[in-house]
Amino acid sequence: MSFSIETKCLHLEEDSQNNDGQPACRENCNHYGSISFPIYQTATYAHPGVGKSTGFDYSRLQNPTREQLEKIVCQLEGGTDAFALSSGMAAITLLMELFKPGDHLIVDSDLYGGTIRLFDNVSSKNGIQFTRANCSGDDVESIITPATKAIYVETPTNPMMNVTDIAAMAKIAHAHKLLLIVDNTFMSPYFQNPLALGADVVVHSGTKFLAGHNDTLAGFIITKNSEINERLRFLIKTTGSGLAPFDSWLVLRGIKTLGIRMEKAQSNADKIARWLKTQKVVTKVIYPGLEEHPGHKIMQGQSRGFGSMVTFRLSSTEKALSILEKVRLIKYAESLGGVETLITYPTTQTHADVPEELRLKNGITPETLRLSVGIENVEDLIADLKQAL
Known part of the structure; x- marks a missing residue:
């Protein structure tokens, strides 16, 4: 079977x-x-x-x-x-x-x-x-x-x-x-x-x-x-x-719940990525599910989905840091892939030990945030991001 x-x-x-x-x-x-x-x-x-x-x-x-x-x-x-x-x-x-x-x-x-x-x-x-x-x-x-x-x-x-x-x-x-x-x-x-x-x-x-x-x-x-x-x-x-x-x-x-979780988190991530694109203080949204992403077509050929990780860049460092302070439902924490939505500041968290020159070369600027989108109600997540922005 x-x-x-x-x-x-x-x-x-x-x-x-x-x-x-x-x-x-x-x-x-x-x-x-x-x-x-x-x-x-x-x-x-x-x-x-x-x-x-x-x-x-x-x-x-x-x-x-x-x-x-x-x-x-x-x-x-x-x-x-x-x-x-x-x-x-x-x-x-x-x-x-x-x-x-x-x-x-x-x-x-x-x-x-x-x-x-x-x-x-x-x-x-x-x-x-x-x-x-x-x-x-x-x-x-x-x-x-x-x-x-x-x-x-x-x-x-x-x-x-x-x-x-x-x-x-x-x-x-x-x-x-x-x-x-x-x-x-x-x-x-x-x-x-x-x-x-x-x-x-x-x-x-x-x-x-x-x-x-x-x-x-x-x-x-x-x-x-x-x-x-x-x-x-x-x-x-x-x-x-x-x-x-x-x-x-x-x-x-x-x-046991991997399939259900991945599908729900991906659906949420896609909606959040497209919503972030409409926000004036967001200067860049990076998500492979977006048609303009340079790897979008490759992903269509080698993957069954686009995942639930979204990286985005704000208009200033101050704006990025203020979002970390203001989110309520979304938790400011390292790690990813859990049922809860987490927001991460790569500059001082996941990539803190990476030399600054390499960070900046890779595009990890002080204005950059990373979202691991979970399985909560997507409207609740967008509402939290909206009040934080």
Whole structure:
């Protein structure tokens, strides 16, 4: 039985049939028939005998709740393996362990500030070299060197919403035997599946849309590459970076409503973006769902939607700061992807550790705000923005 994306958020296709293709019966179900997958809050597991195992030995290596979550996320992204980590940054940090001193990566210049901080201050000290490029516009192929091992992109980027053509970038990467790594956090697997477009590795901050409720941290790596999978499995066992059982359960619960949340938040974001365009104090609105966005047509071809992230620029720094003080329903906070609408000031929050020169080059000016649109009534959200403006 093949499921739609909405159903895949709740059920594993592999559980829907037996080996003979017949519907699974109650006797084949584990966990005493529990509809909600249990939290296996245990550190270790008893062996049934010498040289025998239940398949689980120690929760640093694997845990049934984490395994179930990994299967669901893997199914949603269309990979062969998924790995649940303690945060999005833990996932990216683990990915960097795939590379050795002297390796070179081409990375998008407009990345989440925490990713830039990691690359500049940790990974580079370990001997990995980075070259920044606008992967939605620059000639990336001309930057490739004999030492280049991978291209790393976000699409859309955080916070300027630049869009990379994933299939075209994959073609360039594979022509030079490079990995293409895509941070798919902004779109979630509900709207975009980079592996199907040619990417080799997908990374998520599961804290955001996948969990969806601002109540836990999580990160994911998904691949189709068996060699990478085995290396990542070894690294998780060695570093202890896997996601804890309770956090795994929270993300499992959140994913059940992923489709409903993404559709509602996207609908709200589109209406808010178009309303912001009519406001005199708003000088620029950046949302891929707007027809004038330079990545609009690419998004139509590679995604099932445009997401719910909106970046906009005000007429002055003072105006931007005053909005942060005046919003009431919308919360002034970092993070994104939850059911609540959040407004963020990238200059001093998400990109505070990014050098000012790079911030300004990427378009992150002191007049710039970022909205993560939630699922509230859209008229209530617009009313709050109206009184704040």
